[in-house]
Amino acid sequence: MRPNRVVEGSIHGFFRVLEHTLESEDLARRTGLLQSLDPRVKLLGFLGLIVAAAASRKLEVIGAIFALASVLAVCSRVPLRTLVIRIWAGAFAFTGLIALPALFLTPGRPLARLPLLGWVVTAQGVRGATYLISRVETTATLSMLLVLCTPWTHVLKALRVLRVPVVLVVILGMTYRYILLMIGTAEEMFESRRSRMVGRLEPKQARRLAIRTAGVLLSKTMQLSSDVYLAMQSRGFRGEVYVLDEFAMRRRDWTWLALFCALGAAAIWMGH
Amino acid sequence: MHIPDGYLSPATCAALYASSAPFWYVALRRVKRLLSTKLIPLLSVFAAFSFVVMMFNLPLPGGTTGHAVGVSIASIVLGPWASILAISIALFIQAVFFGDGGITAFGANSFNMAIAGSLVAYFTYRAISGKCAIVSRRRVFAAGVAGYLAINVAALLTAIELGIQPLLFRDASGAPLYAPYPLKIAIPAMMAGHLTVAGLAELILSAGLVAWLQRTHPSLLSATAPGAAQTEAEAGGFGWLAIRPLLVGLTALMLITPLGILAVGSAWGEWSPHDLANQALPAGVPHGLERLSSLWTAPFPSYSPPFLRSSSFGYFLSAAFGSGLILLAALALDWVIAARRRSG
Numbered sequence: 001m002r003p004n005r006v007v008e009g010s011i012h013g014f015f016r017v018l019e020h021t022l023e024s025e026d027l028a029r030r031t032g033l034l035q036s037l038d039p040r041v042k043l044l045g046f047l048g049l050i051v052a053a054a055a056s057r058k059l060e061v062i063g064a065i066f067a068l069a070s071v072l073a074v075c076s077r078v079p080l081r082t083l084v085i086r087i088w089a090g091a092f093a094f095t096g097l098i099a100l101p102a103l104f105l106t107p108g109r110p111l112a113r114l115p116l117l118g119w120v121v122t123a124q125g126v127r128g129a130t131y132l133i134s135r136v137e138t139t140a141t142l143s144m145l146l147v148l149c150t151p152w153t154h155v156l157k158a159l160r161v162l163r164v165p166v167v168l169v170v171i172l173g174m175t176y177r178y179i180l181l182m183i184g185t186a187e188e189m190f191e192s193r194r195s196r197m198v199g200r201l202e203p204k205q206a207r208r209l210a211i212r213t214a215g216v217l218l219s220k221t222m223q224l225s226s227d228v229y230l231a232m233q234s235r236g237f238r239g240e241v242y243v244l245d246e247f248a249m250r251r252r253d254w255t256w257l258a259l260f261c262a263l264g265a266a267a268i269w270m271g272h
Numbered sequence: 273m274h275i276p277d278g279y280l281s282p283a284t285c286a287a288l289y290a291s292s293a294p295f296w297y298v299a300l301r302r303v304k305r306l307l308s309t310k311l312i313p314l315l316s317v318f319a320a321f322s323f324v325v326m327m328f329n330l331p332l333p334g335g336t337t338g339h340a341v342g343v344s345i346a347s348i349v350l351g352p353w354a355s356i357l358a359i360s361i362a363l364f365i366q367a368v369f370f371g372d373g374g375i376t377a378f379g380a381n382s383f384n385m386a387i388a389g390s391l392v393a394y395f396t397y398r399a400i401s402g403k404c405a406i407v408s409r410r411r412v413f414a415a416g417v418a419g420y421l422a423i424n425v426a427a428l429l430t431a432i433e434l435g436i437q438p439l440l441f442r443d444a445s446g447a448p449l450y451a452p453y454p455l456k457i458a459i460p461a462m463m464a465g466h467l468t469v470a471g472l473a474e475l476i477l478s479a480g481l482v483a484w485l486q487r488t489h490p491s492l493l494s495a496t497a498p499g500a501a502q503t504e505a506e507a508g509g510f511g512w513l514a515i516r517p518l519l520v521g522l523t524a525l526m527l528i529t530p531l532g533i534l535a536v537g538s539a540w541g542e543w544s545p546h547d548l549a550n551q552a553l554p555a556g557v558p559h560g561l562e563r564l565s566s567l568w569t570a571p572f573p574s575y576s577p578p579f580l581r582s583s584s585f586g587y588f589l590s591a592a593f594g595s596g597l598i599l600l601a602a603l604a605l606d607w608v609i610a611a612r613r614r615s616g
Contacts, residue, residue: 013327020370047375054376055282057443087371095276102452106438108445127447128438135278135450143277143368143375152369165300167312168361174316175323175361176369182324210330211480218345218481219489221321228313237309 007194007201007209014187021180023082027148032076034149038253039158045260046146052264053138056271059130065267066138069145076149083141091140092133099129152176157247178224185220189213273341273423273430273462273470274366274381277374279451280433281441288433289379295387296360299353306354315354319361322346326362330473339470343389343426344397344419344478349485349492352394359386380433384426393422393478398496402518405501406490412483419478420471424463427470431455431462522595529591530584532575 028035034042053065073083104114108124147155156173160166193209201209249257280288304311325342346355360382366372373381400414435458438448453461485492494500545565548557575590576583 010328017327017370024369050277050376051282054278054285057449090371091276095278099452102448105457106448106452108447124445124447125452127443127445128449128452131443131447131449132278132452136276139277139374139376140371144371147369147371155368167300167304171312171316171319171361172364174312175319176365178317178320179323179365182320183327186324186328207330207476207480210328211477211484214325214328214477215481215484215488217324218321218349218485218492221317222489222492225310225314225317228317229310232313233309 007190007197007206010210011187011190011194014183014190017183018180020086024148025151027076027078027082028151030077032078032149034072034076034145036252037256038247038249039150039154040161040247041249041253041257041260042146042150043155043158043161045257045264046142048260048264049267050139050142052267052271053135053142055268056135058271059127059134061267061271062131062134062138066134066141068263069138069141073141073145076145078145078148082148087140087144088137091136095133095136099132102129102132154247174228181224182217182221186213186217189216273385273427273466274363274373275377275384275430275434277376279374279437280377280380281437281450282376283440284433284437284450285376285379288377288383292360292379292383292387295356296382299356302353303357314350315358315361318346318350318354318358319365322358322362323365325477326366328477330476340419340473340477341385341389341423341426342477343385343422344393344415344474345481347390347394347422348397348415348418348478348482348496351496352390355390355394356386359390380430384429384433388429389422389426392425393418394496396421401497401500403497403499403501406493406497407486411486411493411497412479415482416475416479419474423471423474424466427462427466428459431459434458434462526588526591526595530587532587 049065049069053062056062056065070083074080103121103125104119106122106125106128108122110120111123111126112121113119114121150158153173156169156176159169159172190213193213303315322342325345326339328339330340341359343355343359346358350358363373363381363386364378367375367378367381397411397414397418400417401408401411404410432455434451435453435455437450438452438454441449443449451458482493545557545562548561571577572586572590572593576586577589580586580589
């Protein structure tokens with residue numbers, strides 16, 4: 001029997017998010033180079049490298065940042081399988097598909113001609129597609145490395161160094177927790193429906209199922225918001241929020257911060 | 273529609289962060305003032321809801337499936353400012369923790385989906401629903417249109433941002449440094465998917481959720497329906513008063529119809545045999561077109577009744593006549609439906 005895409009597809013999506021979350025938490029607990037650094041250093045350093053990769057006008061510089069990110073991943077014991085499947089293959093498939101027509105559509109010096117179709121591949125098209133793919137691969141590797149090697153609560157607290165208001169840091173932390181809770185709730189609702197199905201849903205029934213599930217989730221959302229608010233009030237919440245500043249910079253953190261700054265500045269200077 | 277890192281230049285990203293910042297600031301201040309201590313739990317939980325609802329596979333007519341953003345329902349339940357914050361938070365978590373959308377492009381994604389999307393959805397919903405009852409079917413229609421428009425405006429902004437990249441940022445050899453397609457490719461490519469699949473997903477989710485809320489939790493629709501009656505009976509049914517803003521707008525549009533006369537030439541594909549003859553086609557006017565064009569003679573050909581000398585007044589009269597016919601047809605349909613309900 002052909003599976004129902006609304007149920008199966010949604011459940012698959014929920015499981016994938018939960019799987020990624022568990023994998024990230026597991027990796028962040030391991031001992032490795034990036035795991036041992038202060039989260040603020042990683043946040044600032046990686047942001048600098050992402051901006052450098054985005055600003056660079058030279059493929060060699062983008063390639064060097066990509067190589068650096070790969071070395072950091074290996075030193076932080078991030079499995080090659082995670083790098084290849086979760087980051088590189090996904091980014092390449094998505095961006096490659098988008099960049100492919102640029103080979104023929106970008107005007108420029110003819111480089112080759114497709115045998116049967118006769119379409120002309122231009123040098124500028126190849127270069128433009130390479131820019132896009134290499135940039136996306138590099139920035140995706142850097143941003144995922146930050147999350148894979150840092151507990152998410154630490155990433156959020158590190159945002160304070162960028163002057164993000166404390167109230168937003170608290171909201172982001174709570175949102176992340178409730179996302180996992182609601183994914184669990186939605187997954188249970190779809191699972192309970194799946195366990196009662198013996199045939200295939202008609203498209204109209206499937207649409208109604210999706211809308212009803214979203215509606216119930218919305219009702220639960222509003223109920224949960226009231227419950228959380230009452231619980232916060234019972235603990236004495238009066239509107240002021242605080243975040244414990246538990247980070248302490250050590251000598252090696254300062255060294256790595258200086259290294260990241262130097263590498264980022266050099267990449268921006270050389271890539272211009 | 274989530275733009276990843278690397279597609280937009282740092283300058284574009286910075287400009288869109290700068291454009292989003294005032295909206296975030298105003299939204300945070302307004303929502304803080306309205307919600308006070310309720311702000312944190314409400315925004316956290318609703319942002320989580322938006323995130324999860326974006327993962328729902330919605331079956332669409334035609335056998336395909338699509339994902340909605342949920343921006344319209346957030347605007348309808350929370351209002352535009354809280355919706356801006358809730359959707360921005362959901363987008364931030366998607367970008368940072370799940371790699372969906374870029375960190376440098378977060379300002380752009382928020383500007384397109386959270387800010388423009390929320391404002392378009394809210395004002396469209398308010399304009400169409402007016403002060404009709406909370407349980408009125410017009411609110412379902414309004415939510416659907418709001419969702420469809422919001423997602424398409426967001427897609428258009430995304431396409432423009434991507435489309436200006438090759439115009440502004442190229443290397444010495446002329447190769448595009450970021451998104452490689454110009455506006456003439458980026459806009460149709462982006463809009464084709466959103467006018468059909470993604471727009472439809474947002475329309476179905478928004479309209480479906482509002483219909484569901486009307487039956488189960490109508491109070492959740494009250495925040496963005498000030499002065500609306502709870503039931504159709506309280507509102508006095510579907511009266512002319514309720515659609516007065518729409519009638520005023522319609523009249524204003526009728527009054528400016530003579531502006532159409534200012535345009536020269538004929539609309540592409542709407543040629544009459546006379547227009548084609550003037551274009552001196554090599555093969556002459558197609559025979560079939562000439563034969564079929566005389567099958568029906570309209571009473572007001574080219575929106576110009578033959579008994580009037582003034583073409584401006586003729587245009588206005590045609591607009592009034594056409595609108596009147598549509599209103600009459602709607603009233604007749606309403607009467608038939610009401611009669612069937614009474615008999616059933």
